[in-house]
Amino acid sequence: MATPEPERPGFLLPLLLLAGFRTLIDDLHAELARQGHPELRPLHGFVLQAVGADGTTATELGQRLGISKQAAGKTVDRLVALGYLERGDDPRDARRKLVRTTPRGLDGLRRSAVVFDRLRQRWAATLGPDRVTAMEDDLRAVAPANLFRLDVPGWFGG
Amino acid sequence: MATPEPERPGFLLPLLLLAGFRTLIDDLHAELARQGHPELRPLHGFVLQAVGADGTTATELGQRLGISKQAAGKTVDRLVALGYLERGDDPRDARRKLVRTTPRGLDGLRRSAVVFDRLRQRWAATLGPDRVTAMEDDLRAVAPANLFRLDVPGWFGG
DNA sequence: ACTGTTTGGACAACCACGTTGACGATCGTA
């Protein structure tokens, strides 16, 4: 017998999306804190990803993250103070300040990816691997591709 | 032929969850702004939900939202200034200040639910209704139930 | 080569949202 479509109040889907995201992020940072990165905040992983292997500038980083260049600059300041990023001059343009990931930043990034993979495996063990893959495909289908610039080279191995 | 499981980097799932959430929230507030609630911020809907129909106190609100009573109090201050909440005395306990939703708050809440329902229907039209339902079920299965106190009376018609 | 425009980075002021610590007023109870 077909299961009747239950009442699905409007608030349910966004709340569950947020809860799922926060579950992953909280688990990640609890594990990262154990592995020597207690100062890493949820935002920082995305920033480190957005900086990428080749480095970037504050303005470009802001565009990638969808925030102002000033906000990006302040975030870079904090990550520089924590030792995750470093600034340098651009020999080809004296206005630009190159932002690069330090070895410590790369370490945090690598550990994040490892922990995320493990968390995804935990979800796959609960839901089944195909359900997780289906969820990712569905979310990719409805989320605007320009959000967080999923197509930035270096993201997701792309 | 079976599709081989592609590489699914660890960052993909949380990023898509966040992107999906932000997509819904951004769409919601763009629509709410058109309907006379331009000051409503993403957080406010959850706060109004957490206040509920019966009213509550700042301390209890903080517990429901998982934040400190001071942070809850400041958020109530802002929503009172915007006309979405009001404070009153508790005749049975002079320490407690009751927080209640105003008619304007109820209006914003009702419109939020309507818009969210419409957004969910849009997702259902893209993915198919069963995919949206499956995503909700899967997320509910992996998200801790106490996050955002999904079981608070009044949430989701519960 | 000079000039005007665009761009990158930095500074200031401000706002939203969160934290911890302290404290007075009130309540419940021994």
Add this chain to the structure above:
DNA sequence: TACGATCGTCAACGTGGTTGTCCAAACAGT
């Protein structure tokens, strides 16, 4: 009645964002 727990609030602070302004450097046109 005295004491401990609880509620609201104030203060100080940190983080992450905004807009506006400004200077120096790069660039394009004459």
